[in-house]
Amino acid sequence: MRKRGFSFRKQLAVLLAAVTACACAFPALALAQGGSLPVGTSGATGMSGAARMRGAAGIQNAAEGGLGLGGLLAGEDGWQLGELSVYTGENGAQEVRAVLDQEERILAEPEAIAALAGASLTVEGNQYHFQRSHYVVSVDVKTGAVQMGLLPVNWRLYGEQSFQVEGIRTLTVPKEKPESQGELSEAAGGAEETEDVLFLPLEPMLYLLHVQWFCHLGRVYCFAPAETLWDLTAEYAELFDQKPTYGEIFCTQDGSFNSKGYYFGALALADDIDWTVCVEYLYDLNRVEDALLTLAIPCENLNGALQTKAEQAVSPYIGDLIEMGEEFGTVSGGMVSTLDFLSTRFTAWSDYKMPDYLGPATDVFSTAVGVVGALQTSYRCLDWTEGYVSQLEMLAELDHPQYEDACKLIREAAGGLVKEYGDPEGNRVKEVFQSLALSAMDVVAGKAPAGIALSALKASVALAKANSPKIASLLEAGDSVSIAKRLCDVSVPLRMVYSQKLVQAVRGENLSLGSLRELSDTGKLVATVHAHSLDALYSAAFSLAQSEDPSVTEEEALAREGSEYSMQAIGDKLVGSQAFALRFQEAEQYLPSLVLEEDFANLYSEESGACRQKIPPEYVIPAQVENNGGNVVGYQGNLYYWRYSAESMYPTALFANFYAVDGTVNSLICRHEDGSEEVLLTAAGNGPIFITGNRLYLQNGTELFSVALDGSGRVDHGAFEVWAADGETGMLWGTSYQLGGGVYRLSSADHSVTQLASQGDTFLGTWEGIYYFASSSYEETGSVTLWAASADGSQIQALDTVAGPPDALYLGIQELARLGDTLYYSYGYYAGTGGFFQDGGIRAVGVDGSQPRDCVPYGQLRAEEFVVEDSDGQTLLYYIGDEGRMGSYIGYWDDYPYSGCTVKNLDTGTVQASAASFSRPGSFVCMGGGIYRMPENSHVYEELLSPEEAAAFGFVDNPQGTEETLALISQLDVVGEQVIFTVDESRREQGDDMGWRPSYRREKSTVYQKTAGSSEWTELYSY
Amino acid sequence: MVTGKHGAVKRRPAGIFGLALALLLALGLSACGSASEEEQACQDFLEAYVQGDSREVSRLLGLPEESAQLGTLQSALAQRAEWELKEPEASGETARVPAVITNVDVEAVLEGLPEDIASVEEAREALQAAFEDKDAPMREFPVELELQKGEDGWQLVMTPELSDALLGGYPSRMNRLLEGGEGA
Known part of the structure; x- marks a missing residue:
């Protein structure tokens, strides 16, 4: 029996015969001749100051990195790799790899675009086919020519127009690691570090796929219809x-x-x-x-x-x-x-x-x-x-x-x-x-x-x-x-x-x-x-x-x-x-979103049913290393850290400050977002980790060596103390004892070392791509100079020099802060078996070296810690003056809060006592059993572990040396939203006391990970 | 007036007498007047329809090429159709040609189908045979063939009356049955 409706179907097929004539070749396109697409070279990542490591030499070394941290994965021709936060109903919120090209155009990988559009992706040579239901968008990635049509009827749509997408690029970027199969697995050695990846212009592709989107608080919310009228x-x-x-x-x-x-x-x-x-x-x-x-x-x-x-x-x-x-x-x-x-x-x-x-x-x-x-x-x-x-x-x-x-x-x-x-x-x-x-x-x-x-x-x-x-x-x-x-x-x-x-x-x-x-x-x-x-x-x-x-x-x-x-x-x-x-x-x-124009004139639209907002370029967050130079470093969703054993630390220590044993073989771990881990290498090394140029820089005592991100390709660099890693240039800043001191740059590309300055012994941090360091000298009296250097090292400027009184043997710059276009630094010196801050002052100078001046004259400062903040347009300086206290770097905790200080209004000159508490920005302190940290330019503490959360550990704010057992945090790193901290449990070991300094024996150390804002943590391991 | 049956052309007499007769006939016919364009279009359509020439039927109806697909039963009915065309009434771009189409009386055939038919397939076979039977009941359908002037000449408009005539009264019968709930 003949099916009803057959005649209509055939009639319509005949009517559309002219349409299918063009579509015979759909979706194939004749390839145009063209040159190869420009390929960017991968840059380095991350720049930050060196973290303070307990027990490391040169304790006055720079504080944790300040502003402008994070480098860029960038190419020579103006593209930057990063991440874009997106949301779809199907996949929820996620980060997708994206490229910001020429500071304007946002590119994404074809797979990511397909996912945002709810489409499948097939590739035939240079033809990339995005299909959702019957609708297909085919892109010739060599020419940029685009055709839209319907399958399986094989009709070409928008045939009277000619569409072309601009900005298709194939870029060389770091290879994304596949997820590990097991808990601990040996990393494959010698794997390729980079790969060539195709990127397509994101907004035009979503437009052609009839996707709607809007932008809010750094995230792009995308909505793709299940089908449209075309389907x-x-x-x-x-x-x-x-x-x-x-x-x-x-x-x-x-x-x-x-x-x-x-x-x-x-x-x-x-x-x-x-x-x-x-x-x-x-x-x-x-x-x-x-x-x-x-x-x-x-x-x-x-x-x-x-x-x-x-x-x-x-x-x-x-x-x-x-x-x-x-x-x-x-x-x-x-x-x-x-x-x-x-x-x-x-x-x-x-x-x-x-x-x-x-x-x-x-x-x-x-x-x-x-x-x-x-x-x-x-x-x-x-x-x-x-x-x-x-x-x-x-x-x-x-x-x-x-x-x-x-x-x-x-x-x-x-x-x-x-x-x-x-x-x-x-x-x-x-x-x-x-x-x-x-x-x-x-x-x-x-x-x-x-x-x-x-x-x-x-x-x-x-x-x-x-x-x-x-x-x-x-x-x-x-x-x-x-x-x-x-x-x-x-x-x-x-x-x-x-x-x-x-x-x-x-x-x-x-x-x-x-x-x-x-x-x-x-x-x-x-x-x-x-x-x-x-x-x-x-x-x-x-x-x-x-x-x-x-x-x-x-x-x-x-x-x-x-x-x-x-x-x-x-x-x-x-x-x-x-x-x-x-x-x-x-x-x-969704009819309004079907109206496409070949010149993309209506790409951005606020029309209901065709909502397409221009995605701000800053929504592409550059790929950067988090907490670079810390004990735990984050990069591309992974955490890198040394895994220690009982042999890694000295068994006893004064004030329960257990130092690492140089030369001990430890495991370098890469922990993925899903919690799986792999051992990148086992080698003698500990302490801070730097990442730049897709290499991991590791220390074994004073010796520096580096490996690729998969742990292969070890290069030894000799005695080199790393201060900071520069993502844009792929360089490390530091000093080389082997080469006689001064400021040096180590290239991740060819491992060469170049001296930038003959003077410089203390790294103070980086702000907005400028490196700050200090050099001390003694000629009749001690003096110290604050230096600024451009990222490429071509410009080095002495900003300010301060000399002490005739009895000052050594002056060093202890801390540096920046507020607006002004730098503030504390200087002075430590002495005594208690490691007490003897004397010093605080000065200010413009970032261009202008207007150097005293904020706190020499002799009125009793501790290196200070905080400078803007308060309703007034600049307030909090410091320890003549309150009867002296700063010291010797103690149980990383740092201690000062309760009560002096505050000076630098605009009016008013000086008064303050009940404010503060400590060194970036260091963690214990208050009321909880763990806190002070950010830059603010005397308001951030909570890392509330007293309620930390109650199980039983932290003591100010141990007196009489405690039989102690629980302290020896290391704490904040990597993005993750807080990784090590709790040392120790027992009093009086026999090893050194005078008044109490000794403890380490019993157990446990490393935990928690997400900021969460009250739950995961035990990573213990030793 | 043009008549036709299955589109067949009358045979010409043979020999000199035949030639003379043919000439006489031709003169005689011409004295009556040759078929107008409108009539010719109707003639062409009806001949194409009965012969199952889907291409020509589609063209003359203004349908996409060869879209007409007559079924078996419809073709069997078509081949029994005879017609008589009368003087056309043209007015600019439209024309009407009165006609009488004689075709199988489908209602009578349906009524005459055996009682023991138990499926559509059996009914199809029975209908096929009935339509081909030379003694099938016939019926006359007076219609006005409507034409429209197109780029390629006159085209037929398929009206309900023409449709009913070509289908032996089937559509109108079914409509009355469905509308009035009448028994067959």
């Missing part, structure tokens, strides 16, 4: 196949035929006739009007036994903004902004704003989620309800030359109904919508998006009946089969009109939002008319079943074994037709 056009054959057939109509009239012979004969003819040649017979105007009236009320049979099947049919196609609402609600300004961003940006259905009476809510998350869903339900419901009049208006203008008489009849019938029902109580509809928005919150509870869409349909049934009681009563009395037949007839010219508009749209003829909307409306009307015809047939079929058995239920009737024309078959087509109608409705929201 529906590719399923025109399936749409047409859903039309009711005469066989189905006749089968519900089985009882009307006097004989089976007549019945089967009628069926045989119905299927055999080519209805594109011959036309169905339309009866009279009144009958057509009755049929069109049924369109006012959505199909009721979908709310019964067919409901589950209907939900399943539409679920793959209904977009879900609720998840995004939940995520976005956590970072947005509350419910109002959540709804504003989502419901009015990504959806273009309605111009209704959020009703004012909803107001602020106490519970942002659940309410935002609930109201987003409620509004979606309401929008859909309103669309169905108001859509009836627009459907009548379309039918009132229906015209096709092949069906002139039929169209004339339909126009007259529809036109009459428009006059009668054209404005069916518009204000009342709006009122109902507002109340529905509230009640719909219950409707959406616990429902998947498809369920919500069908709930809207159900709700609109009641709404439509309430709005049109006359129609409702007419339907009650109507003849289902007659209605089904009339609507079947009406659908014939409708399908032809849809075909015409489809061909024009696919060919790109005068493509505009208006023409797309016409195509969408027509397609939805075709599906709706099919659905209503089948709905009437379904009712008729059920009535027929009930006439044979009055007690039969709908489910029982559906379950009966049926022929091709069974109630089940009709029900399946009803579900299919209504699914198409819902899909057209869903896709309607």
